[in-house]
Amino acid sequence: MSEKQCTFDYAVFRLVPRVELEEFFNVGVIVSCPAFKFLDAQIAVNEEKLRCFAPDTPLDEVKEYLSIIPQICAGTGSDTISKMPQRERFYWLTAQRSTIIQPSPVHTGLTSDPAATLEALFKKYVR
Template identity: 50%
Template sequence: MPTPHTYDYAVIRVVPRVEREEFINVGVIVSCPTARHLEARIELDEARLRAFAPSLDIDALRPYLDAIVAICNGDANAGPIAALPPRARFHWLTAKRSSIVQVSPAHVGRTTQPERVVEHLMQRMVRLPD
């Protein structure tokens, strides 16, 4: 029987008007230290974002979302945060902030297949039901 792993995850949100606290989920971050797995995935539904926030500059938003993925990947071009250990990067990325890009509180799960968690969460938390 495969070994179950505990993982933490947070949902990445776009909050066009912070004062209204309305948001659209656009991605997830998953940390599974026992499997040495840290991953972020972003999927922007541009039509949905434009309908939700017509004045939102999606092109200006992209670099901030791309930075999350680069930091998770430990990309050397992503700055000093990307050089931290994976668990520290996860905690830095999930720290509370008041900006157009926010993350949910961290949640915990268990799985025997850590490499499949991101896809499962994207389907459940980000993509619209078919």
């Protein structure tokens, strides 16, 4: 018997140090799977790559901003967004913006294990 496959949505977080140039590198992945009540993100900044790519980028600020994303996913932050329903948090985090941290367009797939899917996407796009 095969495992239940459910749809999931994901986006890749991009670091865009100079927004006007639209050059970026991937720093995280977020996965939402409502059927499993799953919302989580994995984040990692390759500091060496960032220093080569954009040495003037404030690394501490970037890391602090990115660290909030998993907290919002878990609903553990003290901010208003963390208290929103899970799906609304996903849409808020993946809304297009013109800042140095930008989400990719949202993509959809099928999974029977959203946590494993998040890990696989993170390995594929970030590591």
